Amino acid sequence: xxxxxxxxxxxxxxxxxxxxxxxxxxxxxxxxxxxxxxxxxxxxxxxxxxxxxxxxxxxxxxxxxxxxxxxxxxxxxxxxxxxxxxxxxxxxxxxxxxxxxxxxxxxxxxxxxxxxxxxxxxxxxxxxxxxxxxxxxxxxxxxxxxxxxxxxxxxxxxxxxxxxxxxxxxxxxxxxxxxxxxxxxxxxxxxxxxxxxxxxxxxxxxxxxxxxxxxxxxxxxxxxxxxxxxxxxxxxxxxxxxxxxxxxxxxxxxxxxxxxxxxxxxxxxxxxxxxxxxxxxxxxxxxxxxxxxxxxxxxxxxxxxxxxxxxxx
Amino acid sequence: xxxxxxxxxxxxxxxxxxxxxxxxxxxxxxxxxxxxxxxxxxxxxxxxxxxxxxxxxxxxxxxxxxxxxxxxxxxxxxxxxxxxxxxxxxxxxxxxxxxxxxxxxxxxxxxxxxxxxxxxxxxxxxxxxxxxxxxxxxxxxxxxxxxxxxxxxxxxxxxxxxxxxxxxxxxxxxxxxxxxxxxxxxxxxxxxxxxxxxxxxxxxxxxxxxxxxxxxxxxxxxxxxxxxxxxxxxxxxxxxxxxxxxxxxxxxxxxxxxxxxxxxxxxxxxxxxxxxxxxxxxxxxxxxxxxxxxxxxxxxxxxxxxxxxxxxxxxxxxxxxxxxxxxxxxxxxxxxxxxxxxxxxxxxxxxxxxxxxxxxxxxxxxxxxxxxxxxxxxxxxxxxxxxxxxxxxxxxxxxxxxxxxxxxxxxxxxxxxxxxxxxxxxxxxxxxxxxxxxxxxxxxxxxxxxxxxxxxxxxxxxxxxxxxxxxxxxxxxxxxxxxxxxxxxxxxxxxxxxxxxxxxxxxxxxxxxxxxxxxxxxxxxxxxxxxxxxxxxxxxxxxxxxxxxxxxxxxxxxxxxxxxxxxxxxxxxxxxxxxxxxxxxxxxxxxxxxxxxxxxxxxxxxxxxxxxxxxxxxxxxxxxx
Numbered sequence: 001x002x003x004x005x006x007x008x009x010x011x012x013x014x015x016x017x018x019x020x021x022x023x024x025x026x027x028x029x030x031x032x033x034x035x036x037x038x039x040x041x042x043x044x045x046x047x048x049x050x051x052x053x054x055x056x057x058x059x060x061x062x063x064x065x066x067x068x069x070x071x072x073x074x075x076x077x078x079x080x081x082x083x084x085x086x087x088x089x090x091x092x093x094x095x096x097x098x099x100x101x102x103x104x105x106x107x108x109x110x111x112x113x114x115x116x117x118x119x120x121x122x123x124x125x126x127x128x129x130x131x132x133x134x135x136x137x138x139x140x141x142x143x144x145x146x147x148x149x150x151x152x153x154x155x156x157x158x159x160x161x162x163x164x165x166x167x168x169x170x171x172x173x174x175x176x177x178x179x180x181x182x183x184x185x186x187x188x189x190x191x192x193x194x195x196x197x198x199x200x201x202x203x204x205x206x207x208x209x210x211x212x213x214x215x216x217x218x219x220x221x222x223x224x225x226x227x228x229x230x231x232x233x234x235x236x237x238x239x240x241x242x243x244x245x246x247x248x249x250x251x252x253x254x255x256x257x258x259x260x261x262x263x264x265x266x267x268x269x270x271x272x273x274x275x276x277x278x279x280x281x282x283x284x285x286x287x288x289x290x291x292x293x294x295x296x297x298x299x300x301x302x303x304x305x306x307x308x309x310x311x312x313x
Numbered sequence: 314x315x316x317x318x319x320x321x322x323x324x325x326x327x328x329x330x331x332x333x334x335x336x337x338x339x340x341x342x343x344x345x346x347x348x349x350x351x352x353x354x355x356x357x358x359x360x361x362x363x364x365x366x367x368x369x370x371x372x373x374x375x376x377x378x379x380x381x382x383x384x385x386x387x388x389x390x391x392x393x394x395x396x397x398x399x400x401x402x403x404x405x406x407x408x409x410x411x412x413x414x415x416x417x418x419x420x421x422x423x424x425x426x427x428x429x430x431x432x433x434x435x436x437x438x439x440x441x442x443x444x445x446x447x448x449x450x451x452x453x454x455x456x457x458x459x460x461x462x463x464x465x466x467x468x469x470x471x472x473x474x475x476x477x478x479x480x481x482x483x484x485x486x487x488x489x490x491x492x493x494x495x496x497x498x499x500x501x502x503x504x505x506x507x508x509x510x511x512x513x514x515x516x517x518x519x520x521x522x523x524x525x526x527x528x529x530x531x532x533x534x535x536x537x538x539x540x541x542x543x544x545x546x547x548x549x550x551x552x553x554x555x556x557x558x559x560x561x562x563x564x565x566x567x568x569x570x571x572x573x574x575x576x577x578x579x580x581x582x583x584x585x586x587x588x589x590x591x592x593x594x595x596x597x598x599x600x601x602x603x604x605x606x607x608x609x610x611x612x613x614x615x616x617x618x619x620x621x622x623x624x625x626x627x628x629x630x631x632x633x634x635x636x637x638x639x640x641x642x643x644x645x646x647x648x649x650x651x652x653x654x655x656x657x658x659x660x661x662x663x664x665x666x667x668x669x670x671x672x673x674x675x676x677x678x679x680x681x682x683x684x685x686x687x688x689x690x691x692x693x694x695x696x697x698x699x700x701x702x703x704x705x706x707x708x709x710x711x712x713x714x715x716x717x718x719x720x721x722x723x724x725x726x727x728x729x730x731x732x733x734x735x736x737x738x739x740x741x742x743x744x745x746x747x748x749x750x751x752x753x754x755x756x757x758x759x760x761x762x763x764x765x766x767x768x769x770x771x772x773x774x775x776x777x778x779x780x781x782x783x784x785x786x787x788x789x790x791x792x793x794x795x796x797x798x799x800x801x802x803x804x805x806x807x808x809x810x811x812x813x814x815x816x817x818x819x820x821x822x823x824x825x826x827x828x829x830x831x832x833x834x835x836x837x838x839x840x841x842x843x844x845x846x847x848x849x850x851x852x853x854x855x856x857x858x859x860x861x862x863x864x865x866x867x868x869x870x871x872x873x874x875x876x877x878x879x880x881x882x883x884x885x886x887x888x889x890x891x892x893x894x895x896x897x898x899x900x901x902x903x904x905x906x907x908x909x910x911x912x913x914x915x916x917x918x919x920x921x922x923x924x925x926x927x928x929x930x931x932x933x934x935x936x937x938x
Contacts, residue, residue: 026465027461140589149581219752308814312817
């Protein structure tokens with residue numbers, strides 16, 4: 001078990017290292033052109049050269065990467081070229097906001113997906129048909145359209161929630177809830193659609209297994225057969241899909257944060273990429289990759305808890 | 314990867330060889346959702362081609378005197394926040410939006426399919442690399458990658474979509490890879506290779522034929538995703554401001570959400586409906602494809618049953634002489650009453666445990682029809698008696714057994730007749746009626762040991778749970794009793810097996826565990842469904858010995874479903890022969906073995922090989938009744 005965790009951890013570290021290298025090379029490859037883009041078309045060659053040197057862009061790419069890695073280990077991801085703010089500070093400030101959206105959406109989708117999926121698989125007929133159709137539509141409609149629709153109906157027409165802005169939970173719990181409810185709903189719908197369809201499929205699959213018949217033949221009722229044995233066996237594939245959905249939710253948060261004017265990592269991504277603030281973009285890429293690696297590790301641990309084959313191999 | 318989880322498409326192993334496409338498109342025409350989606354997409358495609366020419370006004374001309382004008386004769390859908398004609402913009406935006414999405418899809422298909430074919434067909438290092446790239450791809454949300462690319466490469470829908478195509482390629486790669494891996498192991502591909510066909514021809518002929526339909530379906534889904542992401546990027550304002558797209562129109566609408574919310578509706582509808590139509594079309598295609606596959610599979614199974622069954626009846630004993638029966642239709646089928654043999658001295662006491670009368674079992678079909686598999690059979694099992702139920706695969710003997718247990722698969726019902734256990738009617742009874750009987754008074758031993766234990770729970774917990782439920786034992790008592798049972802069924806280290814997971818023990822061990830589970834509550838009746846078929850020959854004998862000992866020791870009645878007359882001779886007191894859903898002959902074992910009167914029974918008995926001299930070919934047609 002310990003070696004399983006260590007192996008997964010190691011492969012996660014390797015993955016982040018590879019991503020950091022690829023991202024760095026691609027982002028800093030432009031060299032002098034980067035300075036030109038920051039200063040604008042009208043800057044003289046002289047000022048561009050000066051800026052290039054100031055930012056250290058004239059040095060060999062590998063040396064620049066080496067420096068970046070060395071300081072990254074001490075927690076220093078450089079400074080924004082535009083605001084001078086520490087990248088590590090501005091990323092971590094926004095981390096909590098984005099994570100609260102994404103984790104909230106993940107939990108809600110997990111719970112609702114299990115309920116809907118089991119319901120569809122067990123009831124069959126019209127219930128099943130409805131759940132399947134809705135999950136198809138939920139999968140098809142882009143999340144940002146749902147977000148816009150929610151703003152239009154619930155914030156602007158009905159005025160139930162704040163249309164934009166974010167209230168930190170420390171300031172007011174009610175205000176925070178009001179500011180994150182619509183974004184979380186907008187994020188969740190697509191995930192619920194996908195995961196519920198998977199849960200439905202896995203539950204139907206697990207229910208048709210021979211051991212389920214044998215468990216029933218031993219006099220066990222639905223309470224044990226479905227909610228203990230079937231769900232545990234159906235949990236693996238559903239968790240795998242949830243892990244993929246989590247990455248999708250991080251991406252979805254980028255757009256949703258923009259719509260609801262929530263100061264999270266997504267908003268920072270859009271701003272820094274539009275400006276060409278490369279150190280911030282680099283910091284964000286690493287932050288996203290680390291989050292994904294950690295979540296995948298957690299999902300692996302959950303898989304191991306559910307499935308003894310994973311645990312014992 | 315990205316914001317995307319691409320739902321699984323039925324992949325190659327399930328898709329048989331013959332071309333599916335003709336049937337697929339013809340069948341599609343019968344599904345209203347599919348037709349509506351296809352027509353809508355065709356309309357979008359036409360507008361994408363001719364949109365810029367039929368637009369009544371210049372989509373980029375900003376009339377500053379008519380900002381946010383309501384719909385009128387001049388501006389069919391009004392004007393946007395810069396005074397541009399919304400209708401014209403919508404028409405010309407279709408081209409850019411669809412073209413951009415198509416770029417991503419085409420790049421993804423080319424990269425994914427080619428690499429999937431190569432990796433799947435040749436395996437090796439290429440596959441390792443591809444797996445790594447996929448993993449890398451999964452580690453970042455797609456939109457973050459696209460944003461980062463924009464920081465370097467500047468705002469361009471086309472470059473973004475090119476990169477997005479690369480990000481989407483694994484969706485096709487995985488599909489093709491799985492399909493190719495499955496197909497290259499097939500015998501007909503081996504045959505093609507042996508007969509000297511080149512790799513490219515094999516890939517083109519056999520492999521592509523299999524993945525074509527799934528690729529089309531996947532492409533429809535991926536197009537929807539590409540359109541969504543592309544619109545999302547444009548909506549974020551990351552595209553080129555001079556090119557009208559649905560996403561940038563949405564941005565303008567969102568900016569004016571308080572003043573003119575209707576502006577958001579048109580691009581939303583365009584994006585939303587196109588995405589929905591693509592997904593629905595893909596789904597309808599998948600449904601039809603799966604239906605084609607399941608029909609074909611059923612057909613294939615029917616063929617196997619028809620040709621392979623008689624050999625299976627005599628199982629391991631039958632090694633030659635199979636050529637005698639070529640056509641199953643030649644097997645003697647005789648309509649009429651069951652041939653019943655008189656009781657003999659070995660018959661047990663006449664007190665009945667189970668009485669089955671005119672039992673019929675049928676299955677509801679998806680199309681509303683009903684197929685009957687057991688056509689009115691009657692059977693008595695007396696206290697302490699072992700009753701063999703023998704017949705070839707598909708004769709309905711397992712259906713009869715599941716009918717008694719109330720454990721028929723989905724859609725199956727006992728449709729007529731009665732099953733009385735100690736006076737309680739069990740025919741098509743609810744779980745409530747069965748509680749206290751199934752698992753307590755009636756035990757069940759399945760056929761295939763490994764698949765009948767839940768792999769996620771320890772063997773011990775699967776023994777303890779029913780004991781606690783049925784007998785109300787404490788955890789400690791149930792554990793002790795389970796350990797005793799494991800020792801009783803001949804497991805050398807009961808504690809170790811108790812703590813093990815099913816996949817950690819052998820098939821023979823697992824079957825002993827299942828027998829222990831079946832007898833754990835001291836039932837009066839055991840229903841054993843071919844309890845030794847899946848085991849090695851040496852283990853079979855041991856398990857039969859165990860069953861005989863347990864049966865004698867606990868004086869349990871047993872309904873033993875089998876296709877092996879050796880097992881019947883070994884264990885049973887009485888036997889019923891089943892063919893095509895009806896009983897044909899019934900009576901004490903000696904009577905049946907000595908004086909089989911039904912030609913089907915005689916055919917089965919003659920097919921047994923023993924150490925005697927060679928026999929004449931199996932008598933089939935015209936054997937006297």
